[in-house]
Amino acid sequence: MTGVAFGVFVVPDASGREAVVGQVERADRAGLDLVGIQDHPYQRRFLETFSLLAFLAARTSRIRLFPDVANLPLRRPAVLAKAAATIDLLSGGRFELGLGAGAFWEAIGALGGPVRSPGESVEALEEAIAVIRAMWSGERSVSLDGRFYSLASANTGPAPAHDIGIWLGAYGPRMVRLTGRLADGWIPSLPRMPLADVPARQEAIDEAARRAGRDPAQVRRVANVSPGNGFLDGPVEEQVEQLVGLVRELRFEAFVFPLGEDPARDIERLAGEVAPGVRSALGQS
16 A cells, blocks of 8 residues: 555444445445454354455455454464465455454453453463464464463464554553554554544654664554544545644554445545545645
C-alpha cells in the first residue's frame, strides 16, 4: 500500500452471510485497500473469522484482509501462524495479522479458554508474537520456552508469501510499549481512544521502538474509526478535512470504516469520494 490506505470493517453476520461476502467483493472492485473482520468466537451470531477470511480471499483479487483483531486466548499461536501463512499464500500475499491480548474474559472462559489478568495477557501476547514469528521463519525446527506458550523442536512453515504484518490492538501503557518494541502496526479504535490521548500513545510507541533499536516508522499506524457526533459523519468535504488532520496531526496512515444501513453506498462514497479527496489534499496519487 502506498499513501493513505482505506478499508471497511465488515460484521461477520452468519444470518446475512451472502451480504457479508457481497460487501467485501464490492470493496475489492471499488479499489479499497483493506477489509477487517472482528474475531469473537463466543458470539453465536457470527461466522468463524479465519474460515471467513479464507473464503473471502478466494472471492477477491486485490484487497488485503485481516482479523480486526484475532482473539489470541482462543487461538494457539503456532496454529494461528499456520492459518495466517496459508491464507497469505493462497491469496498471493494479501493477509495481515491483527492481534489482541484478549477481552470479554467470561465469554472466553465459557469456551474453555484461559482467563488472564491484564498483566498475564500482555505477557502471553509477547510470547505469542515470538512463537508466530518463529513459525514463519523458515527454520527447520524451533524451540521456545515460555510461561504461556512453548515450542519443543517444532517444525515450522509454511512461510507466508510476504512478510505478514502483526498489527496490535493496543490501548494501555504496556501494550503500547509492546507495540513499539515488537509489532509492525498499531490498530486503536477512534474515538474509543479519545483523540486527545493519541499523541502520547504515538510517542510511547516511538520511544519503545527506539529503545529496541528499531525505526519508529516501521510501525504502521492504522485506525478503526466510528463516525458519530460530528466525527467523520458530515459531508464528504468535512470528512476529508478531518481525515487529513488525523494524518498530519495524529500520524495515522490507514483508516478502517464500519458500514451502515446502506453498505453499497458507504463503500462507493469511501472509495470514490473520501479516499481520493484525502489523497489529493495530501499530494498523493
